[in-house]
Amino acid sequence: MTATQEPLQQDDVSDVTHSELHDAIIVGAGAAGVGVAIALSHAGVENFLLIDRKEVGSSFESWPDETRFITPSFPSNSIGMLDLNSIAVGVSPAFSMRVEHPTGSEFAKHLQDLASFFELPLQENTDVKSIEKKDGIFHVVTDEGTFISNNVIWAAGEYQYPQMRGFTGSELCRHTSTVPNYGQLEGDDFLIIGGYESGFDAAYHLAKRGCKVHLFDKESPWNEESSDPSVSLSTFSFERMRDPTFEENVKLFAQTPIRSVTLNDGIYEVTTADFQTFQSKQQPLLASGFDGSHRFVSDFFEQRDDGFPLLSDRDESTIVPGMFLAGPSVRHGSLIFCFIFKYRQRFGIVAEAIASSIGIPTDEFIDAYRSWGMYLDDLSCCGQECLTC
Numbered sequence: 372m373t374a375t376q377e378p379l380q381q382d383d384v385s386d387v388t389h390s391e392l393h394d395a396i397i398v399g400a401g402a403a404g405v406g407v408a409i410a411l412s413h414a415g416v417e418n419f420l421l422i423d424r425k426e427v428g429s430s431f432e433s434w435p436d437e438t439r440f441i442t443p444s445f446p447s448n449s450i451g452m453l454d455l456n457s458i459a460v461g462v463s464p465a466f467s468m469r470v471e472h473p474t475g476s477e478f479a480k481h482l483q484d485l486a487s488f489f490e491l492p493l494q495e496n497t498d499v500k501s502i503e504k505k506d507g508i509f510h511v512v513t514d515e516g517t518f519i520s521n522n523v524i525w526a527a528g529e530y531q532y533p534q535m536r537g538f539t540g541s542e543l544c545r546h547t548s549t550v551p552n553y554g555q556l557e558g559d560d561f562l563i564i565g566g567y568e569s570g571f572d573a574a575y576h577l578a579k580r581g582c583k584v585h586l587f588d589k590e591s592p593w594n595e596e597s598s599d600p601s602v603s604l605s606t607f608s609f610e611r612m613r614d615p616t617f618e619e620n621v622k623l624f625a626q627t628p629i630r631s632v633t634l635n636d637g638i639y640e641v642t643t644a645d646f647q648t649f650q651s652k653q654q655p656l657l658a659s660g661f662d663g664s665h666r667f668v669s670d671f672f673e674q675r676d677d678g679f680p681l682l683s684d685r686d687e688s689t690i691v692p693g694m695f696l697a698g699p700s701v702r703h704g705s706l707i708f709c710f711i712f713k714y715r716q717r718f719g720i721v722a723e724a725i726a727s728s729i730g731i732p733t734d735e736f737i738d739a740y741r742s743w744g745m746y747l748d749d750l751s752c753c754g755q756e757c758l759t760c
């Protein structure tokens with residue numbers, strides 16, 4: 372499945388090549404897929420399969436080499452507070468890796484270690500092409516045949532589905548998710564479109580190299596008053612803004628939507644909505660976010676006004692029972708679960724829903740997961756702003 376294909380169709384026809392009926396199939400072995408798989412195991416569900424088109428943690432593996440986690444890891448588990456970057460009860464990336472802000476590659480290795488430690492049933496190098504539900508059973512059609520299951524947990528993430536649209540000529544730009552290493556990009560002046568975490572990360576590494584950077588955002592994430600890192604920049608990025616090379620080399624353009632990008636005689640020209648023009652020989656970098664994979668399963672969910680799937684209080688589809696969502700696309704009301712420390716709080720909810728549907732008692736599981744902040748069923752506590760003092 373590629374980002375240019377149409378959404379999955381429920382009426383696709385398929386032949387079953389793997390006849391074992393699973394209790395659950397998880398699509399995607401990133402942080403969400405591995406985390407919810409471990410939660411399923413903890414809840415007592417054994418007959419499930421974790422499918423990935425590549426390998427465990429492959430999105431993290433393809434981050435630019437210099438990019439690091441913005442959320443810090445700290446081994447706080449000993450006092451009952453889970454490490455911010457942990458995806459499982461009892462696990463601390465800080466403790467196992469001895470690093471506070473892991474690189475993507477380090478975190479991919481961490482996920483692979485967890486998959487192996489918890490002996491997760493893996494089906495790697497298997498691309499899910501479509502899904503249909505026939506007679507109450509999900510048929511998951513892949514390039515390695517069709518697998519069947521009573522439930523599907525969609526955890527295919529966002530990173531492999533970059534957003535390339537938005538203005539005329541956006542296809543001339545290069546999305547930051549395709550950059551293997553900022554140090555190896557040729558040139559010494561760059562135009563970056565998008566001023567949230569990925570754009571700031573690119574600007575920081577290029578400025579460190581001594582490159583001049585113009586960074587545009589249609590809003591102004593670095594001026595947001597919110598304490599929610601899903602809305603405002605992270606502390607990590609604010610610190611980076613104060614780095615002398617950043618202050619010297621990066622020029623920020625807030626409230627500056629882009630009208631167009633053109634390429635003539637090897638020169639890229641970026642024109643803003645208010646008709647300022649900027650030129651560079653380097654391909655402009657696009658850091659405008661991700662479409663996300665959820666649109667490929669859009670037939671299975673009602674849509675919210677913002678395009679994200681509408682979920683029940685069990686993170687299940689409201690129209691197709693047994694279809695669940697896990698990961699950064701989870702939304703409830705105004706709450707955005709786009710970081711690991713946010714969306715992991717729903718792993719227990721999904722695992723409990725599936726375990727109880729097959730008759731497994733879940734009281735102990737709920738108590739344990741709730742005490743670790745991995746079973747968040749009362750959302751009324753969320754969305755509070757920090758005090759300013």
Ligand SMILES: Cc1cc2nc3c(=O)[nH]c(=O)nc-3n(C[C@H](O)[C@H](O)[C@H](O)COP(=O)(O)OP(=O)(O)OC[C@H]3O[C@@H](n4cnc5c(N)ncnc54)[C@H](O)[C@@H]3O)c2cc1C
Nearest residue numbers: 399401402403423424430440441442499527528698710711
């Ligand atoms: C630059 C950057 C920095 C970030 N920093 C942080 C941070 O500091 N802290 C934090 O909490 N979050 C951070 N995030 C967000 C974090 O990366 C995401 O929350 C996380 O990757 C989401 O995990 P996931 O499992 O949902 O998706 P992914 O990690 O993308 O995993 C999805 C998996 O699904 C597989 N897949 C996709 N489509 C298919 C298919 N059709 N068939 C089979 N398999 C498929 C992929 O191969 C992939 O392995 C950052 C994101 C970016 C881009």
